[in-house]
Amino acid sequence: MQFSKIVSTIFLWILCSGGSVFSQMSSKTNDLNVLSYELLLSTDMSNERFTGTVNISFLISPEAREVVFDCGNLQITEITGSKVAGFTQKNKKVIISLNSRDKTENHIQITYSGSPSHGIVFIPKSQSIYTVFSTSQWMVCNDSPNDRATFKIELSIPNGSLCIASGVLKNTSNKGDKTQYSWVQDYESPSYTYGFAIGPFNKFQETHGKISLNYYSTNHTLEQLKTIFRPTGEIIDFFEAKSGIPYVQSSYSQILIGNHYQEMSGFSVLKESYGELVMNDSTETNLISHELAHQWWGNMITCEDWNHFWLNEGLATFMSAAFNEHKFGKHKYESDIDSYRKVYESVKNKGKDKSLVFDDWLNPTREDRNLVYFKGAYVIHLLRMELGEKDFWGGIKFYSQEYFGKSVNTLYFQKAMEESTGRDLSAFFNKWINKTEG
Numbered sequence: 001m002q003f004s005k006i007v008s009t010i011f012l013w014i015l016c017s018g019g020s021v022f023s024q025m026s027s028k029t030n031d032l033n034v035l036s037y038e039l040l041l042s043t044d045m046s047n048e049r050f051t052g053t054v055n056i057s058f059l060i061s062p063e064a065r066e067v068v069f070d071c072g073n074l075q076i077t078e079i080t081g082s083k084v085a086g087f088t089q090k091n092k093k094v095i096i097s098l099n100s101r102d103k104t105e106n107h108i109q110i111t112y113s114g115s116p117s118h119g120i121v122f123i124p125k126s127q128s129i130y131t132v133f134s135t136s137q138w139m140v141c142n143d144s145p146n147d148r149a150t151f152k153i154e155l156s157i158p159n160g161s162l163c164i165a166s167g168v169l170k171n172t173s174n175k176g177d178k179t180q181y182s183w184v185q186d187y188e189s190p191s192y193t194y195g196f197a198i199g200p201f202n203k204f205q206e207t208h209g210k211i212s213l214n215y216y217s218t219n220h221t222l223e224q225l226k227t228i229f230r231p232t233g234e235i236i237d238f239f240e241a242k243s244g245i246p247y248v249q250s251s252y253s254q255i256l257i258g259n260h261y262q263e264m265s266g267f268s269v270l271k272e273s274y275g276e277l278v279m280n281d282s283t284e285t286n287l288i289s290h291e292l293a294h295q296w297w298g299n300m301i302t303c304e305d306w307n308h309f310w311l312n313e314g315l316a317t318f319m320s321a322a323f324n325e326h327k328f329g330k331h332k333y334e335s336d337i338d339s340y341r342k343v344y345e346s347v348k349n350k351g352k353d354k355s356l357v358f359d360d361w362l363n364p365t366r367e368d369r370n371l372v373y374f375k376g377a378y379v380i381h382l383l384r385m386e387l388g389e390k391d392f393w394g395g396i397k398f399y400s401q402e403y404f405g406k407s408v409n410t411l412y413f414q415k416a417m418e419e420s421t422g423r424d425l426s427a428f429f430n431k432w433i434n435k436t437e438g
């Protein structure tokens with residue numbers, strides 16, 4: 001029935017989407033502010049490897065004698081820049097000694113290669129590659145969700161394949177048997193939202209207002225892609241209305257590929273078999289809307305550290321139910337919320353309930369992930385019941401507009417909802433969300 005279908009979808013979702021988060025817990029890089037990344041990447045499908053050169057522009061405090069970036073298991077071969085005195089790699093970080101700093105911008109260039117076990121997936125059978133979440137596994141960067149920067153990526157791929165990446169496509173140029181793609185994201189977002197996908201995809205394209213919508217797969221026909229992603233434009237309209245903020249760029253792409261569900265700036269990857277689920281039941285669009293919701297809540301309004309991850313995931317999960325209510329009616333919404341509540345109660349019944357604000361999101365368990373997604377969404381629903389329609393949605397819009405393009409913590413969310421509604425919500429937040437003392 002409905003519940004088991006949602007739960008089976010939820011099971012896949014949790015396995016994939018939250019699975020690699022723990023590896024991304026970044027130390028605070030207090031005074032580092034990256035302005036831009038410009039990456040030139042070459043992939044080697046047969047050896048499942050890549051080489052890259054990234055130019056990083058950043059600000060750092062005048063007292064700093066070194067700058068530290070996350071580098072996963074990448075092998076760094078060279079770092080150049082007028083201020084660079086040397087570097088060492090330790091514990092998935094690269095520590096770069098600086099001779100002096102510029103008060104304005106510092107520029108360094110890092111050359112590296114890699115063949116990581118996660119963060120990038122090679123599928124030789126379909127000649128496809130895609131990234132998933134752990135950006136420092138394929139590009140030296142600052143992993144902190146609190147550091148927003150612009151991003152440019154250039155990739156040369158075999159003719160006949162297509163490349164989708166964060167930002168908008170600026171240029172393609174033919175070079176013998178390869179085509180070079182240049183994608184530019186000219187607005188700032190956290191590094192975990194950067195990514196790309198390459199493959200000999202079928203592509204269905206349509207427009208919704210001024211937005212170009214693109215759907216890709218190696219195993220689905222254009223007609224199937226059109227059917228699976230049919231509600232995309234309507235979902236964008238719904239989130240624009242609820243956030244009070246237009247979708248951030250001129251295109252949005254969705255790719256059915258591999259085994260993951262992962263939002264990135266301007267596109268999402270969805271598990272390949274998910275296409276069949278939607279074709280068999282056109283109401284099974286929760287993951288299309290969940291990943292799309294992150295284009296607002298997550299990518300552009302971002303938890304400042306992973307202990308407040310529920311702000312990203314609870315809101316995106318709730319919003320997928322809210323869209324279902326809009327599209328299919330109250331019964332569908334109530335069914336979704338009920339399934340979230342049941343997941344939460346199963347965690348609670350195991351004695352593993354925790355506050356939604358975590359002490360240390362370093363090694364989250366499956367139950368912890370269930371809490372941020374499903375207790376998170378359920379508690380947003382309870383807040384809706386507490387406030388009533390007008391105040392709740394007014395508060396969501398106020399919060400979204402106030403913090404669009406910024407990093408937030410739970411207190412920002414509470415204060416925004418209080419300021420918008422004129423109500424003291426401390427009892428609600430202390431009961432359901434905040435860390436309890438003792």
Ligand SMILES: [Zn+2]
Pocket residue numbers: 017290291294312313316
């Ligand atoms: Zn999510």
